Amino acid sequence: MATQQDEGGFPLSISHNLRQFRLLELPPDLLELIDSPHPPSLSIKAQAPSAAAATPTAKPAYAVLCTPTRTYQLRQVQTSNSVYITQPDPKRSSQAGISAIASCSATLEPHPVISSAVDFLKDVLPVYDIIDGDVDAAGNGKNRQRIFVDIPLSDGECQTAWTELIAFEFAGSSYRPSANTLFQVWKAVHSAVQVEGIKLDSQFLTDEILTSIESEGFPSSLVSALFQRLGDEKDSKGPWSCLNRQRTVQFVGQTLLEQKTGDHYLVAQFLDLWRDSLPEAWREEAELETIKGSFHFPSSTTIAFGGDAAVASAASEKDTPKAGSSSRKWHEKLGRARQKK
Amino acid sequence: MPQIPLRTPSYPTPPSNPLPHLLHTPSGLALLELQATIHFPSSSNSSSFVCEDKTEVGKLVFPLYNPALYGDDDTKWMKRVYFYVGKYQRLTGEVRKLGRPFAVVRRKETDTVMGEEREDVEMGDVVESIEGRDNGGEGEELEIVEVVRYKIVFSSRPEPVGGEKEEV
Known part of the structure; x- marks a missing residue:
């Protein structure tokens, strides 16, 4: 039947200067963003090569696609x-056809990354420490935006981690304060x-506090960053701040524990110090329950800051026997599953 | 420069498009996939097919496409596309809806550098171009020029067709 060239056909040409385009696969959420009447700004980022990247063991940098909030x-x-x-083809007198103008040898598949920028920021931000009134910090000469550019995550995720770490810009550099500094502030x-x-x-009024502690020599951007971290979003606007009580109590307890060097606190001594560091009306809220997961007991009477690793290993130790006992009762599990059906 | 803005599309007016309406996109770009390589003369003097800066390699036919007869909603025509290459070869293909549409991404043409020299390095490798921070990546931008939702695919071998039946 249709072995002859049917009517309705048109010529296909190939350009001599084939360009290289890339095809980016669009999962539904990205497609929706791009199709929206006002598409947000997107960008492609890669982690900056660090000094360590020169070593052969370093992981190769990979490219990420960032929306304002996702990676x-x-x-x-x-x-x-x-x-x-x-x-x-542009209109010609003869039959109009189509031309291949570009070839695509590869497609790009975006895979959502759920990750925190905290570790990236910790790596690149110098610590701002104050020891006996002297500032110990080596500036990096980079502002916040410059730092974010080198982190392979979206600006939204970077900002969340920035706030979490109470990072701040000061004198042309970016820093993260040590627990010691934070507690002094x-x-x-x-x-x-x-x-x-x-x-x-x-x-x-944020300024009211800034002025009264000005003489202490803390960068005002650091104090503002602290208020932002502890603030209630809906009430902290413009010149106004308002701290979230629960978050603040938690922060003070954790920071107090973390900045302790040398010997551990006695539990009672720690609780007293913690309460004394809080406004009178908040004292009662300083309970160990509030900072669950941030501490461990090196002995029966002392308490110390437990990093994530310590907490994780403690948690896994706790979980192990549980897992063992439940695995022995697999037939019960199966039975339960069957009943559900 | 490790961060490169990726611009979303802003469409110019496309020229009139001979493809079936379903394959039309705002910019006129469409996707064509062949399980084959097209060899064609690269020098503009070596072939009589050459006109301007491109070579005509064949003819695309959508034999079942007839919106006047079957209506605009008909999709049966998508099952058959012919691509006649030269006089004696024909590829049979189809139009497929993409499960996940593709964004066509290219390096944004800057105002200062236009033309072929720029095109040589066009879009290279996204990853490389991001990592290649030394060669003036400053101010570089990528743009999504189109979102395509369909592709024309020729996944079978070419079959011979009789030259005597062709229209001249």
Whole structure:
């Protein structure tokens, strides 16, 4: 039947200057973003080569696609087929056809990455420490935006981690404060609050506290960063701050524990110090339950800051016997599963 | 420069498009996939087919496409596409809807550098171009020029067709 060239056909040409385009596969959520009337800005990032990247063991940098709040790792998939991008020929007097103007030898597959920027930021931000009143910090000469550019995650995720770490810009560099520094700042805030009679969990003027602790020599950006980390989003606007009571109590307890060097606290001694570092009305909320997961007991009477690793290993030790006992009762599990059906 | 903006599409007016309407995109770009390699003369003097800066390699036919007869909603025509290469070979293919549409991404043409020299390095390898921070990656931008939802695929071998039946 149709062995002859049917009517309705049109010529296909191939350009001599085939360009290289890439095809980016669009999962539904990305497609929706791009199709929206006002598409957000997207970018492709890669982790900056660090000094360690020069060593042969370093992982190769990979490219990621970032929306304002999400990150996708880009996997390049080669195809053995010839893939062309065609476009209609400009109108000519004769029959109009289409021309291949570009070839695509590879497609890019985005895979969502769920990751925290905290570790990346910890790696690149110098620590801002204050020892006996002297600042110990080596600036990196990079502002926040410059730091984010080198982190293979979206700006939204970077900002979350930045706030979490109470990172701040000061004198052209970016820093993250040590627990020691944070606790000193908190103590200054705490005494200023007592003098001024400010209630931290209702709206107060950020500047009021900044001015009264100015003489202590803390960068005001650090104090603001602290308020942002502890603040209630809905009430902290413009010149106003308002601290979230629960988050603040938790922060003070954790920081107090973390900044302790040398001997461990006695549990009772720690609780007293913690309560003394809080506004009078908040004292009762300083309970170990509030900072669950951030501490461990080196002995029956002492308490120490437990890093994530310590906590994780403690948790896994706890879980192991449980897992063992449940695996022995697999037939019960199966029975339960069957009953559900 | 480890961060490169990826611009979303802004469409110019496309030229009139001979493809079936379903395959039309705002910019006119379409996707064509062949399980084959097209060899064609690269020098503009060596073939009489050559016109301007491209070579005509064949003819695309959608034999079942007839919206006047079957209506705009008909999709049966998608099952058959012919691609006649030269006079004696024919590829049979089909139009497929992509499970996941593709964004066509290219390096954004800058105002200062246009033309063929720029095209030589066009889009290279996304990863490489990101890592190649030394060669003036500053200000580099990528753009999504189109989102394509269908492709024309020729996945079978070419079959011979009789030259005598062809229209001249």
